[in-house]
Amino acid sequence: MNSSDRLAVQRYAAAYNDLSATNEQAQRRAQDLRAAQEALSSVREVMTSPRVTARQKKQAVRAALSQAPETASFVELLIDAKRYPLLDAVTRRVGELLDERMGILRAEVVSARALSPEQKKQTQEALSARYGAKVEASFSVDPTLLGGLKMTCRGELIDGSLQGRLMKLQEELTH
Numbered sequence: 001m002n003s004s005d006r007l008a009v010q011r012y013a014a015a016y017n018d019l020s021a022t023n024e025q026a027q028r029r030a031q032d033l034r035a036a037q038e039a040l041s042s043v044r045e046v047m048t049s050p051r052v053t054a055r056q057k058k059q060a061v062r063a064a065l066s067q068a069p070e071t072a073s074f075v076e077l078l079i080d081a082k083r084y085p086l087l088d089a090v091t092r093r094v095g096e097l098l099d100e101r102m103g104i105l106r107a108e109v110v111s112a113r114a115l116s117p118e119q120k121k122q123t124q125e126a127l128s129a130r131y132g133a134k135v136e137a138s139f140s141v142d143p144t145l146l147g148g149l150k151m152t153c154r155g156e157l158i159d160g161s162l163q164g165r166l167m168k169l170q171e172e173l174t175h
Contacts, residue, residue, distance in 0.1 A: 001089065009086050013093035016074055023102060030098045032071040037091045039064045040075070047084055054079050107137040107153035112145040112161065127153055 001009075016033065020026035043060060046052050058076045065072035078084045099106060107127050109115075115123065120139055127135040131153060142150075147162035 005086060005089070008083055009089045009093050012078065012083065012086065012090045013097055016090070016094055017097045017101070019070070026098050026101055029071070030094050032068040033074070033091050033094055036061075036065050036068065036071045036075055037087055040087070047079075057084070103133055105131055105133045105135045105153055107135050107151055109137045109139050110142045110145065110150045110161075111139065112141070112143055112147045114141055115139060123149070123151070127151065 016029065017026060020029050040047055040061070043064075046060065047057055057079050061072050061075045061079070065075065075084070075087065078087060078090070105127075107124075109120075109123055120137070123139075124135050124137050127137065135153065137151075145161040145163045146166070148160045148164070149158075150161050150164065151158040
């Protein structure tokens with residue numbers, strides 16, 4: 001994605017987010033946009049085809065999103081501005097803005113073995129303490145880590161894995 005598209009994504013997402021006066025409205029609108037993205041994903045080729053007119057695309061949007069007219073209008077705006085291909089990125093950014101608004105950070109935690117519910121809770125609490133915000137983590141398993149955890153939050157990688165330690169030791173020994 002080029003810088004012009006990144007800027008457009010930011011602006012469209014901010015504008016969509018600004019339509020909401022309350023956190024509840026923001027949550028509903030973000031949910032509506034995710035639902036729209038999912039509903040329209042099955043007709044992605046049609047929606048991005050230059051052979052299909054903007055009018056036809058907007059008719060498809062209105063039909064698919066009849067229960068969410070505000071969201072349909074927003075998607076139609078993207079179509080008119082020839083920015084429909086940015087819908088996925090805009091939807092993602094709207095979710096990020098909602099998280100910021102709600103004071104939530106997202107984290108990804110990768111472990112060598114599946115963590116128990118108590119370990120997951122402790123990991124989330126440690127991340128919350130480190131960042132001073134509520135953290136919602138997604139957990140996955142990667143046996144190649146050998147042991148320990150890798151955590152990513154706010155673009156920061158915290159590598160506490162055995163694999164990471166061994167690679168660091170190897171680097172120190174070879175230099």
